[in-house]
Amino acid sequence: INEDPYGDGWILRMTAADNANLEALLDAAAYAALIGE
Numbered sequence: 001i002n003e004d005p006y007g008d009g010w011i012l013r014m015t016a017a018d019n020a021n022l023e024a025l026l027d028a029a030a031y032a033a034l035i036g037e
Contacts, residue, residue, distance in 0.1 A: 006028075
């Protein structure tokens with residue numbers, strides 16, 4: 001997981017019940033900005 005978090009490191013796959021909610025999710029860059037990294 002630590003060596004390839006965006007590639008083979010996935011441990012969970014989900015399907016959204018309502019794809020409209022996906023627009024509210026943050027990508028890695030937005031999350032890093034939110035937490036001040």
